[in-house]
Amino acid sequence: MTKYVYLFREGDASMRDLLGGKGAGLAEMTRAGAPVPPGFTITTEACNAYSETGRFPDGLWDEVLAALSDVERAAGKRFGDATNPLLLSVRSGARFSMPGMMDTVLNLGLNAAAIRGLAEASGDERFAADAYRRFVQLFGKIVLGVDGNRFEQVLETAKGPGRQDTDLAADELRQIAGQYKEVIRTDANTDFPDDPYDQLKAAIAAVFRSWNGRRAIDYRRLNKISDSLGTAVNVQTMVFGNLGNTSATGVAFSRNPATGEAVLYGEYLVNAQGEDVVAGIRTPRPIAEMAREMPDVYEQFAAISRQLELHYRDVQDMEFTVERGRLYMLQTRTGKRTGAAAVKIAVDMVAEGVIDRNTAIQRVEPASLDQLLHPMLDPKARLTAPFLTRGLPASPGAATGKVVFHPDLAEERAKAGEEVILVRTETAPEDFHGMVAAQAVLTARGGMTSHAAVVARGMGKPCVAGASALTVNYKEHFCESDGQRVLEGDYITLDGSTGEVFLGRIDTSEPELSADFRTLMGWADEVRKIGVRANADTPKDARTARGFGAEGIGLCRTEHMFFEGDRIDAVREMILAETIAERRLALAKIEPYQKEDFVRIFREMDGLPVTIRTLDPPLHEFLPHEAPEMRALADQLGISFDQVKARVEGLREANPMLGFRGCRLGIVYPEITEMQARAIFSAAKECAAAGIDVQPEIMIPLVGMPEELRRQEQLVRQVARDVGWDRYLVGTMIELPRAALVAARIAEHAEFFSFGTNDLTQTTLGISRDDSGHFVPKYIESRLYADDPFQVVDQEGVGELVRMGVERGRSRKPGLKTGVCGEHGGDPASVMFFATIGVDYVSCSPYRVPIARLAAAHAALGEASRDK
């Protein structure tokens, strides 16, 4: 016959399917010898049997009664006893923690006789009366389904104005319990059960039923949890921390979860119940004080803590109760921790011989490293800082500075030594110099992958994007959010990790990379199989990336260089050229700058590959759009205003994302690609002559037709021959669905593929990243998207195309090198996915390189464990 009930001492941690998470934990703690109040778990199979038939399966109740006898023996108390009654808690506990299921019922087993018994045993009549009052209220609400407000009303009326719960006397509490029962009789049309066994039976059935409650079902559907798992029921002896000054209750971590320091960390309250700690009426005391106040208990708890940590080989987050000097462990689970703590704990535990290096690597969430790599706000100061507005946490880190609205002004003030924050409705490539000059960027529009967000992340600068309540008035030099106005020059502070913006200054603390961090990253590098490069457009970015361990540049965008200083003039001249000769003349002016840019980047990346993307953005991004600027440009080039205006108009596009950009520019104006290739190869030659190991990789963007790549490739190779340079690769971005579909034929002309998953996400899902704010947040909220598809790669759609692209490309060219250079290259879940489908490397913002390295190590370890 099926066994439906397991005493805690009969189970263990491996039985989560049968006993649920909580039941397995209590069993394992019992097995480890911790002082757990005795109890038992009813299995998920019993729940499933109940769900099918609507009644307890045969034998279940007998097993419950047998287990209860055992618990009575272990507790030395009897259920429903008139002198020293056993009271029980009844809790649900499924395989996965799941909101919407039944809450806890406490003090089960009380009736008239047992109340007397409890009063006698505790020597406290009021305590016993209050315990019953609480029990009736919880049971009524949770098991019998009476609206909780009905009980609150009774309680409020009884207290009258100005009195607390604690002011109620035993008599009053008894009266209240009586009134509660009246409510139950009226609302639930049933008498409150006096028989403790009836109480227990009803509570167990209620837990079973809650598995098929509306909220639980919804939650399971959204989280793709099978309906057939069922929930377990945990029945456990009650213990009380509120039986005088030798009783207490508390929570503690086995190590400091903020710093990782190996000391007990937590707090406790004397003469209190768990809910009193939560309620915050009394201030709990640091756990260290328990060493003075209850030295024996403290010693015992510290020992148990060490034992559980060794047992579970990880930091434990524990709940305990002391009942009249006796310690009881109520729960233990893996302790959550900050990124810094995770790193320290993992490295320490390896030193202590508790875990091995691979486990240490797996113990640190890659995403949690973000906290270590960026400045943070002073946590106390932020609590009292006046809130201005909130946007998306677009690029992590905190910054304080004076508000400026124009990139030129940002540059000017920064040169004068001021710290400024650039505030714009949204940013465009022409604002780049202002972003370079600013401490941080704040925009009113745009999503997590808007221009501001992408560029800021690339530079490692904090950014809050899409603060939709914010409006910027460029003309009158102020911005406003919910009626609060900020003038140019006013200080603000923003936290790019949370999206919050505050008025005034708040101190920030700079991050320091610890020795433990370096140790852990070293271990990660040893196990990971997928390479990690960085997206870097400037020598400074390249240096940062290298410092963070990047193994090359996976994406060097050439267009940002077009905006620096006077170059933009020549670029505009090139765009406005009417003949190929004029265009070549303008390009010739740009070429020396481009060459110098590449020389400086190659120097930084000595010995590592540098993937350079040829010109990609739509040309109109380089042109002025306001009449005065257009007029100035016309004067400068000696052409008419109308000519400039006509060209600006002519290049205007309804959907620039799907427009005249990428290799389409190089196909229509081959001389642009030619100039860029010449600048790259001349720079390479010059660097090589100076003894630098240069490994340029030329990458053609937005290829859809194999023939596009063939033509651009031929052009690049011709220039290489002309310059006299032969150590380079030519490859392409795969960023259109068509490119992934025809990857086999594209591979004929490519030495590498780099999947541009930003654009591939835009086209595959049909979402403009600039406009995603209109519905993507709502989609995430209502779980239509599990995550923002611009942050975590959409494996089913975009990922499927990447998989196809890799497969089809290699079917024609075995061993074809493949990388990913979208924003996803820095997202742990995405990196792991790319590793599993055979991508050779990912490329991400310099500041995300450590995250990608660690995620890659996780992927390798995950794969190794799957292979076993």
Added chain:
Amino acid sequence: MTKYVYLFREGDASMRDLLGGKGAGLAEMTRAGAPVPPGFTITTEACNAYSETGRFPDGLWDEVLAALSDVERAAGKRFGDATNPLLLSVRSGARFSMPGMMDTVLNLGLNAAAIRGLAEASGDERFAADAYRRFVQLFGKIVLGVDGNRFEQVLETAKGPGRQDTDLAADELRQIAGQYKEVIRTDANTDFPDDPYDQLKAAIAAVFRSWNGRRAIDYRRLNKISDSLGTAVNVQTMVFGNLGNTSATGVAFSRNPATGEAVLYGEYLVNAQGEDVVAGIRTPRPIAEMAREMPDVYEQFAAISRQLELHYRDVQDMEFTVERGRLYMLQTRTGKRTGAAAVKIAVDMVAEGVIDRNTAIQRVEPASLDQLLHPMLDPKARLTAPFLTRGLPASPGAATGKVVFHPDLAEERAKAGEEVILVRTETAPEDFHGMVAAQAVLTARGGMTSHAAVVARGMGKPCVAGASALTVNYKEHFCESDGQRVLEGDYITLDGSTGEVFLGRIDTSEPELSADFRTLMGWADEVRKIGVRANADTPKDARTARGFGAEGIGLCRTEHMFFEGDRIDAVREMILAETIAERRLALAKIEPYQKEDFVRIFREMDGLPVTIRTLDPPLHEFLPHEAPEMRALADQLGISFDQVKARVEGLREANPMLGFRGCRLGIVYPEITEMQARAIFSAAKECAAAGIDVQPEIMIPLVGMPEELRRQEQLVRQVARDVGWDRYLVGTMIELPRAALVAARIAEHAEFFSFGTNDLTQTTLGISRDDSGHFVPKYIESRLYADDPFQVVDQEGVGELVRMGVERGRSRKPGLKTGVCGEHGGDPASVMFFATIGVDYVSCSPYRVPIARLAAAHAALGEASRDK
């Protein structure tokens, strides 16, 4: 030993690989007993051997000499003879007609002796001298590679001012020939060959070499013709139509290629050579006159024409020469014809028992039907009409009317009975009523699938789009192209089949659908397997579509209805609503209109399915964008101007194509879908009560996530239950790459798929159809795109996704109904592709329905022949 040379009588039509197209044709004609001047063909294999080794293969020359003897015997003349010399023409002739290969060399075989012989035989010394002059010129240019201008200069100098070629005397012609030889000696560094056999050998080698000439290779690469085919060489006896008044030359069709009437159609010139007909100095006479002038020859030619037509079972396009009363056939090939002629000829030939019905169907190019279905310009008047500008032939047909620049004015003038043409920089959905009112539409911007083009095609109205030289000045009410200004109210005429726009009025002729057309379409319907529906948004469109044989509506866009009359006010109110209650209130105002629209459409489509797409376009398309209109709207709704402006601004998108549209609207505002579903089902119920057979199919647009469809489907089904209607389908558009990739899971919630290949093309290829003008024309010109991907489906990319979508959808739901409702549904090549991958039906503009029906029949017949 390989046989390299075939006499005409040794070959036949099946030997095109070996003898080339021309050689096989001459052989077949000879075989059919037509009087072909004797000759022979040197095989493509000989050419390939020559290409490999650079010399004639062993035995070739001997075979040529033997064949030549045979020709001498047949012609009764001898090569190089001093009394009656045989002259030859030498022509290239590959498997496929191919520009860039060697032209014809005529009169080969002339030298001093033969000139005398020719003069003697013809009795015309000047004729002989001129024949030699022409021969030296052609041979020098074509075989020896001398620049043709050099000969023209000599000729011009010799003529002096004011004299024609025909004024030159025999002596002068001889002198000129001598000077030509000097030019050849200087430029080609060789003496002109006197020996006829040397001439022949050189000419044959020149044909072989031209196979690997630059232009021929380029042409083959672009057209994917294999380099290994080689060209044949045709050597044929010369005959002369310029030997007096019993000689003549002409061209004729066996039936009228414009109307299809079964009478000889062509023209001839007495005492002339073929090139004189082309030169246009003398006006040729209709072939009918030959019956009077040369009755015997005419009878003979008419008989041969009938014989060849029966032999080839198709209309023949023939060239002939009469030499001194004797008829020679020089060429016959399948005659090109207009759409109208194609239909008549095909149906007639079935009646005559010449071909069967399936052949008749295959004889008519689906695209050629376009001409039959639209008004055309008077062909004579158009020749002299003043040209204004040119754009893309966006929607076929011709129209004349007064220019108006504003849709409201168009409506006003049209109501007053005027015929107007709406001229806009580009059109947007809010211009719809103006397009309805206008005879035709002209835009300065936008491609073949711009809003103007798509809507105009849907309505069967002529449209010229993207006339890039045109600028429209709305403020001052004029437009301008290349300095020519047209004021509002001026007449223009446009031809949407060619893209031309003329100043002033030109008469147009209305099309009439013939009985033959109906007969042919009936046959097509019998054989085709794929269904044909129409895209129709109005009762009028629905009626037109049904008239053209549509089997249902495959796409009924609901948004156009939103613009009509006052409805737009309620729509704007709905968009500006701040609460769901306000929005429902506004929707309630729209619902009766929507319901009435559907009632009218259902009536038209009694007994046929109607696929209705829920709201698709971005909401900002419904809002005004100019301050005065925004102010008016604010007043009307009793809200502030700033509120309106903020909402308009808030809905602005960088890439609206990838923005907040499609089912995203219905997900964020479910009440919109709900209203539309209610309107549809209430209309269905009302119609059914009136005895109409209603088959509504609700189609959810822009689905990417299966869950999107599931939620919208549930909503629609709930409304159906509420209304009490149960005969309907719910399906989705597959128009995002992701949707095609996850089609299996989407199919779980869909009763049909309709592939929206317009949008799928935009996202798969990354081209905005509104902006494609920036590079797509250049891409087509340089053969990066074989066709405009918005007109002919990109089979490798977009087609692959459609194939995947069909397969994956049916893998989960076998027999899932699938359709295509993009513009490609009306393109013959695309229809054939969709038929082969198992799509159940296509849906296209009403005016393209017959084209799609015929294309579908072609697809079925093509498949049947492949299956054999």
